Amino acid sequence: MVSKSQIKLITSLEQKKNRTKSGLFIVEGKKGIREILNSPFELDSLFTTGENFNAPPSKTHLINEEELKKISRLKTPQSALALFEIPKENTPVIKNLIVALDGIRDPGNLGTIIRLCDWFGIETLLCSNDTVDCYNPKVVQATMGSITRVAITYVDLELILKNNIEQPVIGTFLKGENIYTTQLPKNGILILGNEANGISEEVEKTVSQKLNIPRFGKSQSTESLNVATATAILLSEFRRQANY
Amino acid sequence: MVSKSQIKLITSLEQKKNRTKSGLFIVEGKKGIREILNSPFELDSLFTTGENFNAPPSKTHLINEEELKKISRLKTPQSALALFEIPKENTPVIKNLIVALDGIRDPGNLGTIIRLCDWFGIETLLCSNDTVDCYNPKVVQATMGSITRVAITYVDLELILKNNIEQPVIGTFLKGENIYTTQLPKNGILILGNEANGISEEVEKTVSQKLNIPRFGKSQSTESLNVATATAILLSEFRRQANY
Known part of the structure; x- marks a missing residue:
């Protein structure tokens, strides 16, 4: 289930200023979510209509198709949406x-x-x-x-x-x-x-x-x-x- | 000015079956239209809000911004839209x-x-x-x-x-x-x-x-x-x- 405040947060993340403020960004689709879960990036929360991603249960929210439609920016929502933390930028390494x-x-x-x-x-x-x-x-x-x-x-x-x-x-x-x-x-x-x-x-x-x-x-x-x-x-x- | 039947035709050309039936396709934007006018492709009709393309007057329709919005599929219509004839396909030359x-x-x-x-x-x-x-x-x-x-x-x-x-x-x-x-x-x-x-x-x-x-x-x-x-x-x- 997805709360009103979560819907508000997620839809606000289309805009850069809100991503900067919250430190979060959106990933949609099974494939993309799995790739990023398998990386050093930190999961904030996962919304799934059933697909199991082996993500921590405390961060996983089971939702229905209608709820997914409310938070997705895709015409055809793809069974899951996740929020990840934007990693800190390090000083760039200028070599190679x-x-x-x-x-x-x-x-x-x-x-x-x-x-x-x-x-x-x-x-x-x-x-x-x-x-x-x-x-x-x-x-x-x-x-x-x-x-x-x-x-x-x-x-x-x-x-x-x-x-x-x-x-x-x-x-x-x-x-x-x-x-x-x-x-x-x-x-x-x-x-x-x-x-x-x-x-x-x-x-x-x-x-x-x-x-x-x-x-x-x-x-x-x-x-x-x-x-x-x-x-x-x-x-x-x-x-x-x-x-x- | 653009007639109702022209609007109907142009918006129908989003779909392949209507392009095939009419033998026409849409080009939007000054740059694209100029490129195709300078090619062997045949112009069917040009709708412009003022920009001069040196196209035959009989095929040129002066329209206003509101009319352009009705026929354009772009969020920000680009001052002109043209219909060109789909060229006949020749037998492909398989060399080089x-x-x-x-x-x-x-x-x-x-x-x-x-x-x-x-x-x-x-x-x-x-x-x-x-x-x-x-x-x-x-x-x-x-x-x-x-x-x-x-x-x-x-x-x-x-x-x-x-x-x-x-x-x-x-x-x-x-x-x-x-x-x-x-x-x-x-x-x-x-x-x-x-x-x-x-x-x-x-x-x-x-x-x-x-x-x-x-x-x-x-x-x-x-x-x-x-x-x-x-x-x-x-x-x-x-x-x-x-x-x-």
Whole structure:
């Protein structure tokens, strides 16, 4: 059973300010909940229509379909919803290859990029303060559990990059070196820019290596790659060069 | 001005059966409309709140914001909506490297894959009959105009693959050769499978080369890559090997 105050809390967590205030975020669906239960993240409470997650009974609330509908943001609620505690951000570890996002706005793109970081073994993801919140339910949904395996920190990206003297700072630009023929560094900070405007001018000033992903189609259309697919291509090529 | 029958027609085009019946599909937003106007696709009618597209006056309807709201499927309608004719499908040309989709269901994934085909110069895209319709408004939106530059054909994929004797048929599997260290063919049919179930058993039987995209993260989680990001990684590696 779910109380009125719980419904109020859960629906309020769509908004970032309420997630920050309560320190909680929502996960929906069996698969996602199981992935996060099997991680160091702390469960706050679990609402299930019957499915057993082996969660502590004191935190488990058996609810019916109608109650689930009241708390779910999905058109087709998926048998369970859980609240987890937002982990404390640690000081980011800037070593090896890391990814930094400069103003990513689309939750689906951020979720896909987190999943790619997990796949390619990127342990640290820096997000500029104007990047969409990674505990936004749409982001959490898109990460498929990998949000627990990548250390994500929101930072004043310009400041961090200006103070960085050790690591190469890498970004993609129309005029840059061909990623397939340039020797890519093994370590560094790979910047991905905003969906509409790319990398901001201030951040561009800190870039030490400009790369370009060549287009193979004949079309002269100026349309660029989506930022998440560009991330996939870049991380694949960085790892290939470093490992094979 | 937009008539009642036009509103009825336009809103009906959300559904595939009505697109098939009328032979029309919807494009929303200035950028998308301009891209498609500059292609061989035929304009049926254009509804604009003022923006000038240099379209034939006989096909242009000046409408107000309120009328646009009635015909738009977007939360924030984008100043114009156009109907274009669905082009006739030609017999697919199976040469060079082509992509074949085996039951892709998510419109965003199909749109991203079409955009990737355009970027990487893939001229032919085969879709199994159970793949989402490429004239679905969400797909069209996600392709950003590249739908006009890739020849997309819906086919009995199993039948085509069974009858194919010339081209290598390539798919990704858990047990496959590492894409970075295997010599990839220059020509062939690259199969991407359904989001939940991967490549179907019947199609798998026709595969002549099984590939694997290696994971670099330490996690033993079984979560796979999203099909659109897998497509990005594969096409990037095929083109790199063939060109550099």
